[in-house]
Amino acid sequence: MDFDTTQPIYKQIMEEFKKKMIRGELKTGDKILSQREYAQHATINPNTVQRAYREMENIQLVETLRGQGTFVSVSEKMLDDIKKEMAKKVLNTFIFEMKSLGFSSDEICKMITGQVKEGNDND
Amino acid sequence: MDFDTTQPIYKQIMEEFKKKMIRGELKTGDKILSQREYAQHATINPNTVQRAYREMENIQLVETLRGQGTFVSVSEKMLDDIKKEMAKKVLNTFIFEMKSLGFSSDEICKMITGQVKEGNDND
Amino acid sequence: MDFDTTQPIYKQIMEEFKKKMIRGELKTGDKILSQREYAQHATINPNTVQRAYREMENIQLVETLRGQGTFVSVSEKMLDDIKKEMAKKVLNTFIFEMKSLGFSSDEICKMITGQVKEGNDND
Amino acid sequence: MDFDTTQPIYKQIMEEFKKKMIRGELKTGDKILSQREYAQHATINPNTVQRAYREMENIQLVETLRGQGTFVSVSEKMLDDIKKEMAKKVLNTFIFEMKSLGFSSDEICKMITGQVKEGNDND
DNA sequence: GTGGTCTAGACCACA
DNA sequence: GTGGTCTAGACCACA
Numbered sequence: 001m002d003f004d005t006t007q008p009i010y011k012q013i014m015e016e017f018k019k020k021m022i023r024g025e026l027k028t029g030d031k032i033l034s035q036r037e038y039a040q041h042a043t044i045n046p047n048t049v050q051r052a053y054r055e056m057e058n059i060q061l062v063e064t065l066r067g068q069g070t071f072v073s074v075s076e077k078m079l080d081d082i083k084k085e086m087a088k089k090v091l092n093t094f095i096f097e098m099k100s101l102g103f104s105s106d107e108i109c110k111m112i113t114g115q116v117k118e119g120n121d122n123d
Numbered sequence: 124m125d126f127d128t129t130q131p132i133y134k135q136i137m138e139e140f141k142k143k144m145i146r147g148e149l150k151t152g153d154k155i156l157s158q159r160e161y162a163q164h165a166t167i168n169p170n171t172v173q174r175a176y177r178e179m180e181n182i183q184l185v186e187t188l189r190g191q192g193t194f195v196s197v198s199e200k201m202l203d204d205i206k207k208e209m210a211k212k213v214l215n216t217f218i219f220e221m222k223s224l225g226f227s228s229d230e231i232c233k234m235i236t237g238q239v240k241e242g243n244d245n246d
Numbered sequence: 247m248d249f250d251t252t253q254p255i256y257k258q259i260m261e262e263f264k265k266k267m268i269r270g271e272l273k274t275g276d277k278i279l280s281q282r283e284y285a286q287h288a289t290i291n292p293n294t295v296q297r298a299y300r301e302m303e304n305i306q307l308v309e310t311l312r313g314q315g316t317f318v319s320v321s322e323k324m325l326d327d328i329k330k331e332m333a334k335k336v337l338n339t340f341i342f343e344m345k346s347l348g349f350s351s352d353e354i355c356k357m358i359t360g361q362v363k364e365g366n367d368n369d
Numbered sequence: 370m371d372f373d374t375t376q377p378i379y380k381q382i383m384e385e386f387k388k389k390m391i392r393g394e395l396k397t398g399d400k401i402l403s404q405r406e407y408a409q410h411a412t413i414n415p416n417t418v419q420r421a422y423r424e425m426e427n428i429q430l431v432e433t434l435r436g437q438g439t440f441v442s443v444s445e446k447m448l449d450d451i452k453k454e455m456a457k458k459v460l461n462t463f464i465f466e467m468k469s470l471g472f473s474s475d476e477i478c479k480m481i482t483g484q485v486k487e488g489n490d491n492d
Numbered sequence: 493g494t495g496g497t498c499t500a501g502a503c504c505a506c507a
Numbered sequence: 508g509t510g511g512t513c514t515a516g517a518c519c520a521c522a
Contacts, residue, residue, distance in 0.1 A: 003128075098213060131513090169515095171514080293500085296511080299510090313509045314508095358477070
């Protein structure tokens with residue numbers, strides 16, 4: 001795990017978990033690393049991990065059972081919402097960057113269509 | 124100016140200048156900050172700035188006159204190439220991220236078309 | 247290895263490698279000294295060596311594999327260009343010096359013809 | 370005045386004076402800088418200058434009149450010899466360098482003829 | 493003032 | 508081990 005300086009680390013931790021859930025690498029019921037373990041393996045402050053875990057708990061991504069650990073607890077609907085939310089963010093960033101490079105909406109549409117069709121049709 | 128940890132600082136400096144050239148904020152003939160000035164205002168080491176400036180000189184983005192300063196010297200063709208290169212990078216990042224969120228090419232195409240049409244038709 | 251004060255050290259390093267490539271002492275694929283080794287054997291700073299190596303990489307004289315070392319990667323065409331470029335420089339220096347000794351073009355021509363024929367016909 | 374590290378400085382001083390004599394910038398009877406003045410203006414050690422002057426005296430390029438200074442005292446024949454000697458050195462260096470770049474005698478002859486005729490016919 | 497070169501040395505990333 | 512980046516700072520060259 002590496003972290004940027006562009007965003008608070010706790011948010012980056014949350015993003016990381018969200019992505020794993022979306023990709024199905026983490027499913028409801030799975031146990032995740034303890035806060036202490038996570039902090040150690042990522043060499044970051046335990047308080048930072050705690051904040052990430054707490055916020056994930058608040059939005060019901062995970063559940064903590066005292067004495068047992070933290071477990072994924074995400075609903076299908078929640079997962080879908082997260083997916084849309086993250087997609088939207090990615091999309092907006094993309095459009096913003098393309099426009100700041102001077103591309104018009106039409107040009108962006110053409111490029112994306114071309115590029116996606118071309119070399120990335122292997123999904 | 125501040126810098127990520129995702130990329131070397133000297134490359135980020137180069138990106139910054141490339142973007143300004145693409146947007147027309149910097150044109151051939153314009154004097155850019157002296158190495159010392161840039162270093163001071165960005166609070167980085169002058170050697171780092173020099174590396175960025177030197178690499179920009181190597182690819183003929185700028186021209187350096189000793190004792191006088193550094194000047195933009197980018198050709199139309201070069202500018203177009205940079206624009207395409209940067210667009211390609213942004214595009215690939217975008218597609219990569221969308222796919223890692225589990226979207227198929229078709230879905231990406233639809234989203235981008237919808238989104239671009241929708242709220243961003245003001246260019 | 248020792249270095250003049252007439253030219254930057256990093257350029258002299260580049261010249262040295264160019265010559266070796268031209269003479270066939272270094273061929274594409276050969277590993278050259280690591281930056282640290284070179285610096286040590288020449289008793290110069292590793293950063294200076296790195297600059298030379300990097301500039302050679304920029305013009306595709308060598309290729310660098312991180313963690314493995316630096317390797318000659320010069321094309322036939324490149325080699326030929328370098329040879330011509332270096333010859334031109336040597337030639338111009340020669341003519342300049344001869345003229346500053348007061349010799350005319352004709353005199354230079356005669357001398358060179360004589361001298362080359364005379365004692366150096368052993369190639 | 371700048372000096373190399375390729376040769377003892379006193380020899381470089383001598384070369385400098387020889388060249389000036391050959392070009393006619395210094396003629397028999399001209400007073401040259403005192404050793405002290407020379408050392409000061411070139412920021413080198415007076416002993417070094419002294420050695421150069423003494424050697425020039427030995428081969429009768431200059432003459433020192435006690436209390437008056439040092440004066441050029443070169444004969445026509447001497448001048449001619451020096452000119453030939455220096456030319457020969459330049460020539461040999463040139464041929465050596467061209468051969469070490471892999472050029473044959475014939476190629477050198479052709480290049481020199483071409484180059485001299487071409488852009489340098491203005492003497 | 494401007495950029496150019498070099499040293500010394502820290503720390504990181506890849507293998 | 509390899510190269511890559513960055514800082515700190517000296518000193519030089521051009522104007």
